[in-house]
Amino acid sequence: MTVPKAEKKNIIIIGGGIIGCTTAYYLTRHPSYDPKLHTITLIEATRIAGGASGKAGGLLAIWAYPNNIVPLSFRLHAELAGEHNGEENWGYRRVTCGDLEVEGRDWSDQDLSKGHSLGKRRKGRNEATSGVVRGVPEDLNWILQDQIKGYEEIGNTDATAQVHPYLFTTSMIRLAEERGVKVIFGSVTALSYVSVPGNSHQMTSPPSEYHHSDPPSPTLSSTSQSSTSSSPSRRKGVNGVVYHDSSNKERVLEASHVILAAGPWTAKLYPSAPISGLRAHSVTITPAEPVSAYALFTKITVPPRPRSPLSSPSRSGSRSPMEPVATSASPEIYARANEIYVCSEGDMEVELPATTSEVEVDESRCDELISQVASISDQIRKGIVTRKQACYLPIVNIGGLGPLIGETGVEGLLLASGHSCWGINNAPATGLIISELVFDGTSKSADIRSMDPKRVI
Ligand SMILES: Cc1cc2nc3c(=O)[nH]c(=O)nc-3n(C[C@H](O)[C@H](O)[C@H](O)COP(=O)(O)OP(=O)(O)OC[C@H]3O[C@@H](n4cnc5c(N)ncnc54)[C@H](O)[C@@H]3O)c2cc1C
Known part of the structure; x- marks a missing residue:
C-alpha cells in the first residue's frame, strides 16, 4: 500500500503582532508540519509587536471572553510558559485581579469623563463596592x-496571570523562526486571487491555476473579495500576496494559504471584514520600590487640585494653576515584576494611521494617566516614568462579536483578527486553531462556529 504524499503548503501570515507570531509558532508545532516540505512566511509592515501587541497590559484571565476559547488559551499560556521558561523570558506569572475604588489624594487636571471602556471590566463591580471598604488585601500596600x-x-x-506582551510576542516569533518560519519586513498591499473549482469545502492545496515554478498572474485586488464565487462551478481562491519590500520594491509571493492577522488594519486588505481600531494610551513606570503582583481595574475620583509640577500642558495648551473639576477616571494598573503598566480608556479622536510607526501619541493623555495613578500611590508618585505610548485595539464593529477566526469563503484565505481587549489572552488558542484549520482542515481544539468570519463577511 502506498501512503499518499503530503501536499506542499506555502503559508503566508500577514501581520507580526501577537496573533500572527503565535500562529507562526503553532504552525511549526503541528504534527503535520514538515519544514522540508512546507514554507511559512510572516510579513510584517513595520516591526514585530510594534502595535497593540507590544503595548498592551498582558492580563490573562480564565474569566475573559469569548468562553469557547478562553479556558483553552489560558491553559496554553501556562503550558508555553512551562515549556519555554516564560517566567524569565516573558514575565509570565500569576497575579490577583481586583476592582478598586479609590479617592485620589493629590492633583488632577482634566475632564476625565470622555473615555470609551476597553471592555475588560465586568459591569456593575464598582457600583457594588462603592463606598464600602472591605477585604482590602494586606499586600496591596502600595x-x-x-x-x-x-x-x-x-x-x-x-x-488570573500575566505576560509581558512585547516579550511574549517576540519570543513566539523567535521560536517559530528556529523551526523554519521566514520573516519578511514589508507591507502587503493586496491579496491575489484566482478562480478555483467550486465544489471544495476543505482547505486545499494550491488552486488549479497555480504553478509553483511560475509567478502567479493574479487578479490583483484588495477590494473585489466580496464575491466568493465567480460562477456556479467556480469560486474564488487566494494564491498569494503583493507587498512592498523594505526598499519599497513591489514583490509577489505565492501561497496556498494566506492568514490575515493584521489586527486593526485587517479591513485595509480585506474591506468586508468588519474590523476597525480604537486608540488607547499607556505608560510604564518604575516604582520607587517593588510592588506586589496585582492587576487593578480602578475607579479613581480626584478632587480639584493644583496641577502636578510633573505634567505637561493640557491639550488646550493652558497651564493654569487650578484646572476644571475632575470627576472620575478608570485606568487599568498592572504591576509587573520590574515596572507598573497603566492604560487608559480608548478614544476616537484620531483615525487609524497607515502603520504602527505613525500612531499619534498625545502626551497630555499620558500625563493625565500619570497624575491619576500618582494620586493613589506613593510608589508610583515617587517612581520614574519610562514610556509614554499609544496603540490601536482591533475591534469587531458588530456588537458582541469577536474575534473572527476561521475560513472566509475565499479558498485558502483565513482570518485571525478582531481580538479586542483580550488578544494577549486569546493568542495561543487562536494560533492552535489556525494551525489545525491549515493542516487538518478543521478546528479540533475548540468549537469556533460563533467566531466564523463567514457569518459577517
Ligand atoms: C491599551 C491596551 C491594553 C490591552 N491589554 C490587554 C490585556 O491586558 N490582555 C489582553 O488579552 N489583551 C489586551 N489588549 C488587547 C491586545 O493588545 C490586542 O487584542 C492584540 O494585541 C491584537 O493583536 P494583533 O496581532 O491582532 O494586532 P496588532 O498587534 O495590531 O498587530 C497587527 C500587525 O499587523 C501588521 N500589519 C498591518 N497591516 C499590514 C500589512 N498590510 N502588511 C504587513 N503587516 C501589516 C502591523 O504592523 C502590526 O504589527 C490590550 C489592548 C490595548 C490597546
Missing part, C-alpha cells in the same frame, strides 16, 4: 490605604 473606598477581588491567582 495603594494609599486611607484613600481606598472599595475593593473586590475579580480573580485569584488560579484564575
Whole structure:
C-alpha cells in the first residue's frame, strides 16, 4: 500500500503582532508540519509587536471572553510558559485581579469623563463596592490605604496571570523562526486571487491555476473579495500576496494559504471584514520600590487640585494653576515584576494611521494617566516614568462579536483578527486553531462556529 504524499503548503501570515507570531509558532508545532516540505512566511509592515501587541497590559484571565476559547488559551499560556521558561523570558506569572475604588489624594487636571471602556471590566463591580471598604488585601500596600473606598477581588491567582506582551510576542516569533518560519519586513498591499473549482469545502492545496515554478498572474485586488464565487462551478481562491519590500520594491509571493492577522488594519486588505481600531494610551513606570503582583481595574475620583509640577500642558495648551473639576477616571494598573503598566480608556479622536510607526501619541493623555495613578500611590508618585505610548485595539464593529477566526469563503484565505481587549489572552488558542484549520482542515481544539468570519463577511 502506498501512503499518499503530503501536499506542499506555502503559508503566508500577514501581520507580526501577537496573533500572527503565535500562529507562526503553532504552525511549526503541528504534527503535520514538515519544514522540508512546507514554507511559512510572516510579513510584517513595520516591526514585530510594534502595535497593540507590544503595548498592551498582558492580563490573562480564565474569566475573559469569548468562553469557547478562553479556558483553552489560558491553559496554553501556562503550558508555553512551562515549556519555554516564560517566567524569565516573558514575565509570565500569576497575579490577583481586583476592582478598586479609590479617592485620589493629590492633583488632577482634566475632564476625565470622555473615555470609551476597553471592555475588560465586568459591569456593575464598582457600583457594588462603592463606598464600602472591605477585604482590602494586606499586600496591596502600595495603594494609599486611607484613600481606598472599595475593593473586590475579580480573580485569584488560579484564575488570573500575566505576560509581558512585547516579550511574549517576540519570543513566539523567535521560536517559530528556529523551526523554519521566514520573516519578511514589508507591507502587503493586496491579496491575489484566482478562480478555483467550486465544489471544495476543505482547505486545499494550491488552486488549479497555480504553478509553483511560475509567478502567479493574479487578479490583483484588495477590494473585489466580496464575491466568493465567480460562477456556479467556480469560486474564488487566494494564491498569494503583493507587498512592498523594505526598499519599497513591489514583490509577489505565492501561497496556498494566506492568514490575515493584521489586527486593526485587517479591513485595509480585506474591506468586508468588519474590523476597525480604537486608540488607547499607556505608560510604564518604575516604582520607587517593588510592588506586589496585582492587576487593578480602578475607579479613581480626584478632587480639584493644583496641577502636578510633573505634567505637561493640557491639550488646550493652558497651564493654569487650578484646572476644571475632575470627576472620575478608570485606568487599568498592572504591576509587573520590574515596572507598573497603566492604560487608559480608548478614544476616537484620531483615525487609524497607515502603520504602527505613525500612531499619534498625545502626551497630555499620558500625563493625565500619570497624575491619576500618582494620586493613589506613593510608589508610583515617587517612581520614574519610562514610556509614554499609544496603540490601536482591533475591534469587531458588530456588537458582541469577536474575534473572527476561521475560513472566509475565499479558498485558502483565513482570518485571525478582531481580538479586542483580550488578544494577549486569546493568542495561543487562536494560533492552535489556525494551525489545525491549515493542516487538518478543521478546528479540533475548540468549537469556533460563533467566531466564523463567514457569518459577517
Ligand atoms: C491599551 C491596551 C491594553 C490591552 N491589554 C490587554 C490585556 O491586558 N490582555 C489582553 O488579552 N489583551 C489586551 N489588549 C488587547 C491586545 O493588545 C490586542 O487584542 C492584540 O494585541 C491584537 O493583536 P494583533 O496581532 O491582532 O494586532 P496588532 O498587534 O495590531 O498587530 C497587527 C500587525 O499587523 C501588521 N500589519 C498591518 N497591516 C499590514 C500589512 N498590510 N502588511 C504587513 N503587516 C501589516 C502591523 O504592523 C502590526 O504589527 C490590550 C489592548 C490595548 C490597546
